[in-house]
Amino acid sequence: MPSEMAATPRADRSLDGRVAIVTGAGQGLGAAEARALAAAGARLVLNDLPTDGLDRIVEEIRAAGGEAVARPGDVADWATGEALVTTAVDTFGGLHVLVNNAGVLRDRMVFSMSEQEWDTVIRVHLRGHFVTTRFATAYWRGLSKSEGRPAYARIVNTSSEAYLLGSAGQPNYAAAKGGIVALTLATARGCFNHGVRANAICPRARTAMTGDLMGPAPGGDDPMAPERVAPLVVHLAGPAGDRITGEVFVVHGGVVALLGPPTVRATFHATTGQWTAAELDAALSTVFIDSPPTSGYLCEATLPLATSTFNE
């Protein structure tokens, strides 16, 4: 075999025969993830609000030889979640992968936030992840019971470093993204025996959501392009994803970071089994000494992983 042929990498077709749902696929990360899943062979049911963007991505994937159908609708609506799973089964004969990605921002400090700004963000992100997960896992549970073996079932949820960092101007968003991690863990535990592997990503990418903050892309290859996030989603959706569940990844540029679980930092025991105010003060004072508080539970370890998030 000529050496140049041997050096040509084989196209990744790890998702041949698989069917995937991607929410919020009309632009940004969802569109990049849909393109990458299609390139790996997946047949797609794509969701977004009824926008031209959704139809454009479907057409683009079909023009490239892939298979995709649009199922527009508000992802937090019960009927949308049900319709996405039904469409996958009716159109392509099954469902193997659910990528929960749709999202919105309504940024405001907690003391100024309106009821609607809170509800909208919690609804689209947290309820939007739950509703699709509810119908997809019910389908996989039924399948694994009827076939007597675990289903091929992958969920990739979209959290955010805003949760890890307690983003001060985004209390609604940080809370929703923390909730999504908890939902991911509960889904991973609750549905493991039915074959479900559920993980969450905390991506960083230059999109409509972050463009104002990050600024315009630098010339050449943008390290913050959404396409840099998509390979991890394909990996988690693929055969190798069978070994991975209940995990949280930070992903951007050329970096994938696997987070560890929160740890117990210090433990205190009341000498009589019942705390007195004085004893509790003495115990906690060994950690919280007489100085200003630190950043506490925040996880800032992911910040230095990117050298060029903001195009300053």
Ligand SMILES: NC(=O)c1ccc[n+]([C@@H]2O[C@H](COP(=O)([O-])OP(=O)(O)OC[C@H]3O[C@@H](n4cnc5c(N)ncnc54)[C@H](O)[C@@H]3O)[C@@H](O)[C@H]2O)c1
């Ligand atoms: N871009 C980043 O750096 C970054 C960082 C952390 C997390 N995220 C998360 O990644 C996901 C994608 O974000 P993005 O940066 O591509 O943003 P984006 O605004 O480009 O895309 C979000 C998509 O979700 C769709 N959407 C919004 N509400 C919807 C609803 N109710 N039903 C269906 N679709 C809906 C939008 O129409 C849009 O197409 C979001 O969950 C976001 O919170 C992004």
